[in-house]
Amino acid sequence: MAPEHERIPARRRSELHGHGLRLRRWDAGADSDVAVWLRGRSDPEFRRWNTPLATVTDLDGARASLRKQAENEADGNCAHFCVTDADSGTPLGHIGLNMIDRVTRAARVGYWVLPEARGHRVATRALTLVSRWTFTELELHRLELGHAVGHDASCRIARKCGFPYEGTLRGAMFDTGRYDAFRDVHLHARIATDPDPYEG
Structure with a gap:
């Protein structure tokens, strides 16, 4: 468990609302959340652009993955949200902060959207919410976003x-479905003093 000063305070772990979305915590004890996590992580489009260290292929694996994620959150290393529709509560995808560094006040953000929710600006709206939360509530200074080259x-x-x-990070992530080959990553970032493109 991380020292108290390195953990995200409870008041800062509340749900996020805005842009027609509700971002809430994943629940490893909820069968519905486990099923959504499995669908998202086993989706061919997700696997095309991501090669996680632990693949999720069944419900037991999905539950274990969510539980491990919760442990990492308790250690203050990350913060993850299930992206849902604000009105219906229907899950739409995932967005999360990883590699949270309280010393340099930096983190990395990643996201994925379920197939049926694509084309509705879900990732854009969720990223807008999480970015504001990162800079205002967590008081971080830098938020990085990396994606495989070609993921337009x-x-x-x-x-x-x-x-x-x-810039481009050479050989910075695993190639599709492989752990013995690498591909380049485009690095994007915002810092706390950058203008908010959606402010006002």
């Missing part, structure tokens, strides 16, 4: 949300 949709979302392209 993610590149557009980053730029739209005020994350300019900063």
Whole structure:
């Protein structure tokens, strides 16, 4: 467990609301959340652009993955949200902060959207909410966003949300479905003093 000063205070772990979305915590004890997590992580489009260290192929694996995520949150290393429709509560995807560094006040953000929710600006709206929360509530200074080179949709979302392209990280992530080959990553980032493209 992380020291108290490194944990995200309870008041800062509340739900996020706005832009027609409700961002809430994932619940490893809820069968519905486990099923959504499995669908998202096993989706071919997710796997095209991401090669996680632990693949999720069944409900037991999905539940274990969510439980591990909750443990990491308790340690103050990350903060993850289930993205849902504000009115219906229907799950739409996921967004989370990883590699939270309280010393340099930096973190990395990542997201995915379920197939049926794509094309409705879900990732853009969720990233807008989480970015504001990161800078105002968590008081971090820098938020990075990396995506595989060629993932044009993610590149557009980053730029739209005020994350300019900063450069290419060579061989910075695993290639599709492989752990013995690598591919390049486009790095985008925002810092707390950058203008909010959606403010006002």
